[in-house]
Amino acid sequence: MLCPRPQGKGSILHLAIYYYGCIWLVLIEVESNIQDYTLLVHWLNRLYCRQEIAQLELGNHLRVEKLVEDSQDTRTMDRFKLIKEVGDGTFGSVWRAINKQNSEVVAVKKMKKKYYSFEECMSLREVKSLRRMNHPNIVKLKEVVRENDILYFIMEYMECNLYQLMKDRVKPFPESEVRNWCFQIFQALAYMHQRGYFHRDLKPENLLVSKDVIKLADFGLAREVSSVPPYTEYVSTRWYRAPEVLLQSSVYDSAVDMWAMGAIMAELLTLHPLFPGTSEADEILKICNVIGSPDEQSWPEGLSLAATMKYKFPQIKGNQLSEVMKSASSEAIDLISSLCSWDPCKRPKAAEVLQHAFFQGCTYVPPPVRPKAGGLPKTPPCVGAKGISENSVARRFSTGTLSTMKSSASVKSNALSKTGVQRKLQMDRQAPLKSTRATDSSNPVLRHSRSLPETGRAMHKVSAITEKLSNMSVTSRTRTTVKPPAVMMKAGHGKSDFLGKSDEIPPAKRLTRKLVS
Numbered sequence: 001m002l003c004p005r006p007q008g009k010g011s012i013l014h015l016a017i018y019y020y021g022c023i024w025l026v027l028i029e030v031e032s033n034i035q036d037y038t039l040l041v042h043w044l045n046r047l048y049c050r051q052e053i054a055q056l057e058l059g060n061h062l063r064v065e066k067l068v069e070d071s072q073d074t075r076t077m078d079r080f081k082l083i084k085e086v087g088d089g090t091f092g093s094v095w096r097a098i099n100k101q102n103s104e105v106v107a108v109k110k111m112k113k114k115y116y117s118f119e120e121c122m123s124l125r126e127v128k129s130l131r132r133m134n135h136p137n138i139v140k141l142k143e144v145v146r147e148n149d150i151l152y153f154i155m156e157y158m159e160c161n162l163y164q165l166m167k168d169r170v171k172p173f174p175e176s177e178v179r180n181w182c183f184q185i186f187q188a189l190a191y192m193h194q195r196g197y198f199h200r201d202l203k204p205e206n207l208l209v210s211k212d213v214i215k216l217a218d219f220g221l222a223r224e225v226s227s228v229p230p231y232t233e234y235v236s237t238r239w240y241r242a243p244e245v246l247l248q249s250s251v252y253d254s255a256v257d258m259w260a261m262g263a264i265m266a267e268l269l270t271l272h273p274l275f276p277g278t279s280e281a282d283e284i285l286k287i288c289n290v291i292g293s294p295d296e297q298s299w300p301e302g303l304s305l306a307a308t309m310k311y312k313f314p315q316i317k318g319n320q321l322s323e324v325m326k327s328a329s330s331e332a333i334d335l336i337s338s339l340c341s342w343d344p345c346k347r348p349k350a351a352e353v354l355q356h357a358f359f360q361g362c363t364y365v366p367p368p369v370r371p372k373a374g375g376l377p378k379t380p381p382c383v384g385a386k387g388i389s390e391n392s393v394a395r396r397f398s399t400g401t402l403s404t405m406k407s408s409a410s411v412k413s414n415a416l417s418k419t420g421v422q423r424k425l426q427m428d429r430q431a432p433l434k435s436t437r438a439t440d441s442s443n444p445v446l447r448h449s450r451s452l453p454e455t456g457r458a459m460h461k462v463s464a465i466t467e468k469l470s471n472m473s474v475t476s477r478t479r480t481t482v483k484p485p486a487v488m489m490k491a492g493h494g495k496s497d498f499l500g501k502s503d504e505i506p507p508a509k510r511l512t513r514k515l516v517s
């Protein structure tokens with residue numbers, strides 16, 4: 001409420017003080033209604049601009065830095081020349097582009113959905129999480145631009161993704177190369193997990209490579225660890241999906257990323273997906289075939305989750321990972337087995353993995369707190385014996401989770417609590433979603449082709465889920481071979497799935513799918 005205006009012959013000074021006070025009151029009132037800085041920027045933007053551009057300064061204190069005024073707005077996306085489409089995911093198409101102003105090569109992700117306000121854009125998970133990340137192994141988000149209701153992410157450009165590298169290969173990657181990549185990715189994961197985020201959609205397509213450097217990308221599903229469960233939306237690509245997610249736990253955590261990394265590591269070492277399930281039920285069966293069925297000892301919470309869903313695990317003893325990955329070192333196998341533990345609590349944390357014997361000789365250098373001016377921090381490579389001697393120095397600056405260089409992955413202490421809340425399933429009738437893959441016009445017949453239809457965050461009616469779940473049962477069957485199929489396979493088929501078809505394992509060739517180039 002404003003005070004009554006001074007009556008009578010007030011001096012000019014009085015009037016000035018009165019109006020000054022009024023302005024302050026109005027501002028205070030407005031401010032109390034403004035939730036955060038982003039909204040304030042948007043509000044100012046509305047006043048002065050027709051379009052918005054936010055240049056994100058990546059670091060500890062992110063802020064919207066620049067508003068484009070009327071005189072400039074038509075130039076917003078004109079600054080970029082799109083050269084070639086390099087990827088087409090569920091949510092956006094990605095282009096290699098050049099910033100005409102400084103000739104920098106960038107990646108422009110053009111979102112498929114329209115965005116009618118800037119707040120909507122700024123509240124996207126991809127923006128919220130990426131803008132808080134500043135790590136040499138996490139793809140940098142440079143700008144967020146909304147123009148004509150279309151949202152663009154301007155990112156640093158990476159040459160290709162891991163899936164593209166795998167599909168063209170005949171011989172598996174040398175273990176040293178896999179070690180180098182994985183070490184970088186685990187550093188990125190340690191960084192983001194320690195900052196309270198987990199990715200939830202790790203897969204080879206989301207690991208981008210430029211020369212020796214690999215980076216995590218696609219934070220569309222990233223979630224804050226502190227966000228409140230239940231997590232009800234659809235999460236992650238089936239082949240890399242953790243069992244607790246398959247069993248519809250709604251309180252999973254960063255351990256889902258560790259499971260995915262186990263599967264990715266194995267795939268890099270063999271060029272074949274470790275758990276190429278054709279449906280959710282088949283996914284569980286494939287997991288049982290490799291690591292054996294869970295029991296009261298290995299994963300009591302899993303049995304409860306299954307019971308809640310009226311799902312019965314097949315009783316399979318499982319194979320030895322060493323049989324599946326004949327040429328892998330014992331350290332690699334040990335690490336993959338611990339990452340692919342049924343019980344999420346038994347999977348090592350990312351920071352612990354960096355201490356695993358598989359990475360002996362690799363140096364962990366924590367990223368700087370603030371980005372250095374004049375360039376990105378360099379990714380620390382595996383540096384052999386020198387690295388070991390440097391490691392003690394590196395650890396001094398770590399967050400304290402790295403205890404000993406020689407210790408293997410230890411057991412996690414946090415437990416997943418179980419819940420009766422059911423997560424939503426992708427159903428048979430769902431229209432197939434676009435696969436997440438890079439556009440590959442040069443290679444129409446992809447040997448290692450895959451479709452990742454379940455990356456979509458499909459939502460389904462709970463009643464339908466309940467019906468499906470109550471029918472669900474994966475019957476025990478004699479061990480199906482876990483030998484890599486003759487052809488490279490694609491992640492999932494969209495043909496869901498879980499229920500009633502558990503023992504119908506389609507032949508490998510059904511898994512092959514041609515890619516749209």
Ligand SMILES: Nc1ncnc2c1ncn2[C@@H]1O[C@H](COP(=O)(O)OP(=O)(O)OP(=O)(O)O)[C@@H](O)[C@H]1O
Nearest residue numbers: 087089090091092094107157158161205218436438
């Ligand atoms: N910064 C980048 N540089 C080069 N290529 C990129 C970049 N970001 C993404 N890509 C390519 O585009 C593809 C799709 O990108 P992205 O995963 O971000 O899209 P999406 O719509 O979120 O996909 P998804 O279906 O997995 O959710 C990636 O697999 C990658 O090949």
